[in-house]
Amino acid sequence: MIKKALIIGSGIAGIAASIRLAVKGYQVEVFEANSYPGGKLSQTDIGGYRFDAGPSLFTESHLVDELFILAGKNPRDYFEYQKLEAICQYFWEDGKRLTAWSDIDRFAEEVETKLGEPAKHTREALRQSAYIFQHLAPLFMERSLHRLSTWTSPQALQSYFKMGKLGIFSTMNQANEKRFSNPKLIQLFNRYATYNGSDPYQTPATLNIIPHLEFGRGAYFPKKGMHDITISLFHLSKSLGVKFHFESKVDEILVENGKAVGLSCKGKRFLADIVINNMDMVNAYKTILHAQKQPKRLLKQPKSSSALIFYWGVKKNFPELGLHNILFSDDYKEEFNCIFKKRSIHPDPTVYINVTSTMKPDDAPAGCMNWFTMINVPNNQGQDWDGLVNEARWHVIAKINRMLKTDLESLIEVEETLDPRSIELKTSSAHGALYGNSSNNRFAAFLRHANFSSDIKNLYFCGGSVHPGGGIPLSLMSAKIMCDMV
Known part of the structure; x- marks a missing residue:
């Protein structure tokens, strides 16, 4: 049967x-x-622009x-994709810019040239990320933690003796501060905590496993989005x-x-x-x-962070932007403090802009770009989201204008907004949290x-x-x- x-x-x-x-x-x-x-x-189509929604x-x-x-x-x-040569473009308020190349040696040299951090420090950080992946992925990512056989496996027994090296006893930020001297590079590597909605100043350094997924195993783009x-x-x-x-x-x-x-x-x-x-x-x-x-x-x-997303059809091409772009805040620690402790939005948020039309031109009209513009925000605890969204929109546009030397408001042709309330409504995610429970502790x-x-x-x-x-x-x-x- x-x-x-x-x-x-x-x-x-x-x-x-x-x-x-x-x-x-x-x-x-x-x-x-x-x-x-x-x-x-999923995806959304707005006035001739296509956006990957999530x-x-x-x-x-x-x-x-x-x-x-x-x-x-x-x-x-049935399904085609290509490996990214440049994973992300990073921007800071003082005019510094950095390309995260997928080739580790090229990326390390870029860091040394642009930020003055010795290339060997970047290579060592990514070697450590690969080491964490090698020992933790088979245990924490590929098997159930709720079966005795997982904990008695040879892989688990080997990992027990390496917990100190795997970062379980320090935070992500502590590990990155110990490894790097340049605050911008610390911030760049701390950003990986946001990949599962966490705070780098609280989450364990085991999450330094994440850079290996991009640099060691590859970041890709599906040819159809x-x-x-x-x-x-x-x-x-x-x-x-x-x-x-x-x-x-x-x-x-x-x-x-x-x-x-x-x-x-x-x-x-x-x-x-x-x-x-x-x-x-x-x-x-x-x-x-x-x-x-x-x-x-x-x-x-506690639940993970959520997101505030502006889907903007922009009537201009910005050649400095790639598929993935980050415009960093000047006070990263306070930004996360606002998200996880104050349950609010920092007035200088880190802005992520995803532009798929750089890889798939038909996602936007000729000479235009589709901007998936996102900031990390707290999950929904009944805040005044209408007020927060309006204020955040103003801060995000002002930041983009400063850093890209433009007048964005005049270039926005179409617009839709997704906030924690609508995320919860559309996806049944509790409180609009993107990743379920928070990872802001070692357990x-x-x-x-x-x-x-x-x-x-x-x-x-x-x-x-x-x-x-x-x-x-x-x-x-x-x-x-x-x-x-x-």
């Missing part, structure tokens, strides 16, 4: 899980509250390729017989005698052998699992929900709010970890 699986949510982890389960021989159905797949990994950096490309290979297909027949990750995997899933139900908000996960037996949606019962939740873990327990035992300790954990990795329920048999979890964490690579890994348990 063919077994049946029901998946709640068509975020990238939910789609990946549907593919893996279909390959295992399951009959799979996916229920999605929105009218489109992908969750945060995640904008593509690393660990093999995790996407692997899904096509599992299905017996050649990935390049980030949204093509969603679309290509969505079509692959459907080709394997997976059925998608859109505009189908799940009412409840059905539990009988301690076992998940299906779900209810629009007043109908759908039964299955296993149920997979790809919805934000916190909101899932508050809604579709409200009648079940609550993991109170996990639900109370954060252990304070994420497991990929299975310890109380309800046949109920599994995947996505950015559970182990191993948020972002495209970790969400894809969560689907892999979960499916290996089924």
